[in-house]
Amino acid sequence: MSVDPSPLPIGSQLAERFQIRSFLGRGGFGIAYLALDLEAGDNVVIKELAPMGIRRSPENVLLFQEAIGPRLRERFLEEAAVLSHINMPGVPKNRANFRENGTAYFATDYIPNAVTLDQLIRTKGCLVKGDAVHIFRSLMDILDLLHRKKILHRDIKPTNILVNDKCQVFLIDFGAAREWHADAHTSHTILFTPGFAPLEQLSERAKRGPATDIYALCATMFVALTGNPPPSSTDRAAGSTLPSLISLRPDLDPLLVNAIESGLALAYADRPPTIGDLRELLEKFEEPPPETTLSLLDETLLRLKKFKFDRRSCPSCQQLLFEPKPLRRNVCPVCRESLLKRRPINERLCPICQSGLLSALKNDSPLAICPNCSKGLLNYKRKSLLSNEQTATCDTCDTRFEVKAGRMALMSHEEMPPRDFRFWRIQSGRSKEIWKCSECPAQFDVQPDGRWTQAIPGIKSKYQSLYPDEWARIAIGLDPGAGNATCEVCHADYFLDDGNITLLDAREDPYEFADTYLGRLVSQEAVRWMAVGKSSAKPGYICEHCQTEFDKEQEYLRLVTTTNKRLAKWIDRPKKLEDWHRIAQGLPTIDKEDEFRSTIDAVLREAYRKGEFYIDPEGIQIWKGSATQDGEAKTSSLLITHDEIFYGGLLRKRRWPTDAIVAVWADDSQIQIQFSGTKEAIGYEVSPIDLNAHLMSGEYEITLGPRDLAARLTFELGL
Numbered sequence: 001m002s003v004d005p006s007p008l009p010i011g012s013q014l015a016e017r018f019q020i021r022s023f024l025g026r027g028g029f030g031i032a033y034l035a036l037d038l039e040a041g042d043n044v045v046i047k048e049l050a051p052m053g054i055r056r057s058p059e060n061v062l063l064f065q066e067a068i069g070p071r072l073r074e075r076f077l078e079e080a081a082v083l084s085h086i087n088m089p090g091v092p093k094n095r096a097n098f099r100e101n102g103t104a105y106f107a108t109d110y111i112p113n114a115v116t117l118d119q120l121i122r123t124k125g126c127l128v129k130g131d132a133v134h135i136f137r138s139l140m141d142i143l144d145l146l147h148r149k150k151i152l153h154r155d156i157k158p159t160n161i162l163v164n165d166k167c168q169v170f171l172i173d174f175g176a177a178r179e180w181h182a183d184a185h186t187s188h189t190i191l192f193t194p195g196f197a198p199l200e201q202l203s204e205r206a207k208r209g210p211a212t213d214i215y216a217l218c219a220t221m222f223v224a225l226t227g228n229p230p231p232s233s234t235d236r237a238a239g240s241t242l243p244s245l246i247s248l249r250p251d252l253d254p255l256l257v258n259a260i261e262s263g264l265a266l267a268y269a270d271r272p273p274t275i276g277d278l279r280e281l282l283e284k285f286e287e288p289p290p291e292t293t294l295s296l297l298d299e300t301l302l303r304l305k306k307f308k309f310d311r312r313s314c315p316s317c318q319q320l321l322f323e324p325k326p327l328r329r330n331v332c333p334v335c336r337e338s339l340l341k342r343r344p345i346n347e348r349l350c351p352i353c354q355s356g357l358l359s360a361l362k363n364d365s366p367l368a369i370c371p372n373c374s375k376g377l378l379n380y381k382r383k384s385l386l387s388n389e390q391t392a393t394c395d396t397c398d399t400r401f402e403v404k405a406g407r408m409a410l411m412s413h414e415e416m417p418p419r420d421f422r423f424w425r426i427q428s429g430r431s432k433e434i435w436k437c438s439e440c441p442a443q444f445d446v447q448p449d450g451r452w453t454q455a456i457p458g459i460k461s462k463y464q465s466l467y468p469d470e471w472a473r474i475a476i477g478l479d480p481g482a483g484n485a486t487c488e489v490c491h492a493d494y495f496l497d498d499g500n501i502t503l504l505d506a507r508e509d510p511y512e513f514a515d516t517y518l519g520r521l522v523s524q525e526a527v528r529w530m531a532v533g534k535s536s537a538k539p540g541y542i543c544e545h546c547q548t549e550f551d552k553e554q555e556y557l558r559l560v561t562t563t564n565k566r567l568a569k570w571i572d573r574p575k576k577l578e579d580w581h582r583i584a585q586g587l588p589t590i591d592k593e594d595e596f597r598s599t600i601d602a603v604l605r606e607a608y609r610k611g612e613f614y615i616d617p618e619g620i621q622i623w624k625g626s627a628t629q630d631g632e633a634k635t636s637s638l639l640i641t642h643d644e645i646f647y648g649g650l651l652r653k654r655r656w657p658t659d660a661i662v663a664v665w666a667d668d669s670q671i672q673i674q675f676s677g678t679k680e681a682i683g684y685e686v687s688p689i690d691l692n693a694h695l696m697s698g699e700y701e702i703t704l705g706p707r708d709l710a711a712r713l714t715f716e717l718g719l
Contacts, residue, residue, distance in 0.1 A: 129253065196215075198211075210274050259272075304588070349472060366403065539551070557576070610715055613693060
């Protein structure tokens, strides 16, 4: 059972600037507080990195696993740094990012008189359509700007949307660090709220993009309009259906319904690819797929006759399919040239002089640091060989102390009573553990959360308090968030740990690896495939032109990803290469070809009924065959044209204007025709006739009966 870290006590102070006023809420990844900015004098929102399962010590320190804590803090702060450079409507301004209590924090502007969309729905019920469209369009405007800056939100849901009393909409709580944490723990379905995360976000390697945010946005609008989120993408992939939005809210504009449901397509490639495309759906419908008309069927049958494919070509775009080989182990996936080189990071190397080594001093019982000057080292000396009393002299300020039975007194102030070591240590302002350089005066105090604070030299800088691994990077001339490995050719920055790799930064991106995987945690074995374009990390084929990807499984190819809408419906399904070409060209697959050909009879029949075929080449005769009128024994000829109906033999024919028909109906053997001015219909036993159709794809013949004739007359006369 996961343990949720307790919130910080009210009144706690962070970064010597922010004072916690109240607890705002908790998610699976962090805790939010309302705080007072002591510098600006106004309120801010503080977000604390505090994932589920992390325990808080009595000293308020969050106790992360050693393997994951440093990188998770860095991802959290890297994301905060990106957001601090965003100055746009709809995203609260980021004021400060900092490390404390074993974790990381960032502070954003507080939006007064605002509630989350979740609170709005729970207190006021489902949104009316006008409010829903306003919020939908506002969020699209925000996301459009973010996506243009190549920033994905990654965690859109009602609790991460604020609406103030002026109906302004804000997007909060971005999720890049959350994704990294999910990849590290393979717990995507726990860290992402069911109903709002698309399938690709629940995969360690699948490509994410604007359509990932579009799914979450449309899921958010679904719950805003219905009160309930859509079924989770995993449940839908297993067979659960998406409820019809128009049936749940008949009052909604069909354009709004179409836009939301299009954005909720399970397959990435089936969704609108950009916010601009989603916005267009609010203005017009996508063209519906064409019906199976005779002309379309004929054209398809003709293409099926001519069908052939190149076994080396991509089904999606006909460019060459490439079968990549995995990158050599430990080769940089960005440039594919040089081996990655571990940096010589040494947590004992002094970050100040960059040459001395740091060693630990216990500053407790007895003290190591002078309580008077707070920097000199105390030298202890027994008063005599057999005495338990000592003197301690500072090697910097020469202050002398008398030491006896765990207590110290200033020798120059005999009237001051002896005090215990803890009193003097508090007086000095130094920590119980000190790290001291062997070459320069540098000293570092160890904070309860494990950070080292630079005590001597005491010059304040942006690097005043860091964790040991961060100081170690400063010691070799790097930023504190730099990785532990680099490429000597392209200088890409990496963090390697426990068989996993994270690309932190890349100055160039010739193969677009950084564009997809920057900041993502993947295994070092998987990256060998991903670097050459195989996101599934399995053998197979890729098209470098359209990014379609297949896994190779004996004689089958399993589709991994594609931008082709026809193919995308079959992602993660194995098919033979010929079938993939057939699907891409809109042709029936091998196993469906016979069934498809059998539809020609039904389509030809429907085409006749709708006036597309005539019995004669001149296009005059609707029907010509033998028939027997009710009450007569003799069979005669029945001829029907646009203008007239003829019934009888050579010597005697009856004639009616065709447009005098007022009703017609039929069964399998007889047709009943009623003419104007009559009370009763005339019945005819009609013999079936053959219709020969000459199509581009070949010659076809179908047999027509009384029901077909009745349908044709109904169509012709508009009955």
